[in-house]
Amino acid sequence: MRRLPKLKYIELLIFFILLILTVDSKIVHGVENLYKYTKHEERFRKSSFNKFHSGLSHTIGGLEEKSDNLEAMNQNLEGRVNMLASEKDKLNKAYAQIKTKQSAMEKEHVKLKKKAASLEVAYKKLSSKVNVAKTSKKPKPVAKKKSVTKTTQKKAGAKSKSIAKKASGKNISGAGKKKTTSIVQSYPPIAPEVKATEEQKGAEGTGLDIKKINERGIEYGKKGMYDQAIKEFQKVAAIEPNVANVHYNLGLAYKKKGMISDANREFAEYERLKGQNN
Secondary structure, eight states, X not given: OOHHHHXXXXXXXXXXXXXXXXXXXXXXXXXXXXXXXXXXXXXXXXXXXXXXXXXXXXXXXXXXXXXXXXHHHHHHHHHHHHHHHHHHHHHHHHHHHHHHHHHHHHHHHHHHHHHHHHHHHHHHHHHHHHHHHHHHHTHHHHHHHHHHHHHHHHHHHHHHHHHHHHHHHTTOHHHHHXXXXXXXXXXXXXXXXXXXXXXXXXXXXXXXXXHHHHHHHHHHHHTTOHHHHHHHHHHHHHHOTTOHHHHHHHHHHHHHHTOHHHHHHHHHHHHHHHHHHO
């Protein structure tokens, strides 16, 4: 009975000794491990791998920042691309409108060119008709003058014959001859015919001048010099106010110049004269 408690005490003692040894060994081992850890950490900090790791992390951070900046720049570029695309669409629409307007203006220009050519031809015909009418009208009084001169010459011849007969009856032949010669010479030759040809030449000259002035005005209009064209057409209209095409050309020059009221006035005059001619 006494041996059993002794054994228990011995077992307890052995257990405490083992416990103390294990705890002491753990403490000593932990201190050693802490020392080793600090040494290892210092070596790791000084090592090239740590430097490479820190540099790599720094570069990775920089690359991430650059990627963020690039993404923001890409978004800005996308916005600008969208804006430029919308501007391009607007410009394409404006270009299409300008092309349609240009084609319409070219067609109108062709029409106006044809109309101007036809009016020029008509004007040339009318001017030639006017010149022919003037030349046919002006020689008529010349013919009358010719007939008058012929009648006067006949009367003078008859008088001279009668005077010669009387002189021969009275035996005064010498004096009768002198009188007859003086009477015949007192009547001049056919001068009115010369004057008529001069007037005819003057009429033809004015017709040619009108044609030149009108053609000059047309050339000014083709070159876009509308002020000079208006002046030339006004000259023609002052000389020939009853020619319809002159008022049309003048109205067209006024219209190109932007003088709408004057253009409408000349077009109305053109229509009035055209109706009279028809």
